[in-house]
Amino acid sequence: MRPFRQALVLGMLSVGFGGMVVHGSPIECAPATADCLLRAAREATGDLGRQLQRDEAHFAITAALAELGRLAEAVQEAGLIENPITMAEAEAEIVRAAALLGAFDTAFEIAMEIGDARNRSAKDLALETLAIEQAARGLIDEAFDTVVAINNPFRRSEAQAAIAVSVARSGDIPSAMHAAARIGMDYWFTAEQNRFKIASGLVARSDRFDHYWFYEALAEVARIQSQSGDIEVGLQTAHAIPDLGGRARAMAGIAAEQVAQGNIEAALTTARRIEASYGDHEAMVAISDGMAAAGDFGGALEMALAIQEAYG
Numbered sequence: 001m002r003p004f005r006q007a008l009v010l011g012m013l014s015v016g017f018g019g020m021v022v023h024g025s026p027i028e029c030a031p032a033t034a035d036c037l038l039r040a041a042r043e044a045t046g047d048l049g050r051q052l053q054r055d056e057a058h059f060a061i062t063a064a065l066a067e068l069g070r071l072a073e074a075v076q077e078a079g080l081i082e083n084p085i086t087m088a089e090a091e092a093e094i095v096r097a098a099a100l101l102g103a104f105d106t107a108f109e110i111a112m113e114i115g116d117a118r119n120r121s122a123k124d125l126a127l128e129t130l131a132i133e134q135a136a137r138g139l140i141d142e143a144f145d146t147v148v149a150i151n152n153p154f155r156r157s158e159a160q161a162a163i164a165v166s167v168a169r170s171g172d173i174p175s176a177m178h179a180a181a182r183i184g185m186d187y188w189f190t191a192e193q194n195r196f197k198i199a200s201g202l203v204a205r206s207d208r209f210d211h212y213w214f215y216e217a218l219a220e221v222a223r224i225q226s227q228s229g230d231i232e233v234g235l236q237t238a239h240a241i242p243d244l245g246g247r248a249r250a251m252a253g254i255a256a257e258q259v260a261q262g263n264i265e266a267a268l269t270t271a272r273r274i275e276a277s278y279g280d281h282e283a284m285v286a287i288s289d290g291m292a293a294a295g296d297f298g299g300a301l302e303m304a305l306a307i308q309e310a311y312g
Contacts, residue, residue: 034068038064041061041064055081058078059078059090062074062093062094066098069101071106075110088115089122091110091113092122092126092129094107095129096126096129100133104133104134104139108146111127120155124159127147128158130146131146131147132162132166135166135170140175143166144160157214160182161213161216164177164179164217164221165220169224171228176217183214215243215249216249218241219246219249220250221237222237222238223257234250234254238250238251248274251274251283252280253282255268255274255283256282256283259289260286264287267287267290270283271284278311281311284303285307288300288307291303
């Protein structure tokens with residue numbers, strides 16, 4: 001959410017102060033209840049001279065209503081927004097709030113009504129957000145069903161990877177691995193497209209292109225395993241990634257986590273095992289930062305100079 005919008009939302013949701021000002025118009029609420037603030041904000045919105053400002057204010061009110069669980073009112077408020085992109089983003093906020101409340105059917109219905117056809121559209125983001133929340137609550141099949149509604153195949157696969165990561169963050173690593181395994185060719189292509197390796201009208205660059213998000217999901221699962229303290233299992237997951245780049249990203253993430261845990265030597269060992277050219281850059285930067293944080297300024301400087309020499 002944009003900073004200006006976020007400030008408006010926080011202001012409208014805040015209680016315990018005597019008033020706030022929107023574009024020079026004081027909003028007085030005593031006590032500062034949500035209903036009073038929202039009513040005053042609506043009144044102030046009508047006084048705004050530019051449509052862009054009014055749309056931003058309606059967005060903030062929509063988001064505030066959604067945060068309060070007043071979804072029907074939020075949908076009505078979003079309908080007052082004239083700019084179609086701002087309206088789509090407001091509706092995506094409602095979907096996010098509905099998903100957090102567990103109102104998955106309502107969230108899906110609202111998401112499907114979002115009119116945004118951009119490559120990284122608010123509609124796709126809303127569906128992905130909904131699927132992530134479903135997955136976090138163990139509704140993995142439902143989450144995969146949700147993202148089928150994402151038309152862009154690259155974004156759909158990205159959302160499927162996010163499902164696997166969400167499951168991993170919930171602590172269910174075996175189910176996360178199973179979810180990651182579902183990110184495959186059949187989710188990328190229709191039967192006809194699969195014959196010609198075509199997605200969204202573009203010829204896939206290589207056979208591995210289809211599996212990019214599968215590798216990314218596994219890399220993130222490996223990082224999550226290491227964050228939970230199971231470094232060895234995380235390394236096993238990383239080594240199981242058949243793609244050189246994906247494996248390097250997973251191991252770099254694990255090395256960074258080892259640094260965060262204060263084990264610089266182990267991080268160096270992990271970084272040395274990265275096979276991809278330039279694949280250890282993230283790990284080495286994390287190690288240099290970790291050395292400095294631990295007070296080893298000489299070692300940190302030496303590492304930084306080595307990084308500069310190797311990578312420019």
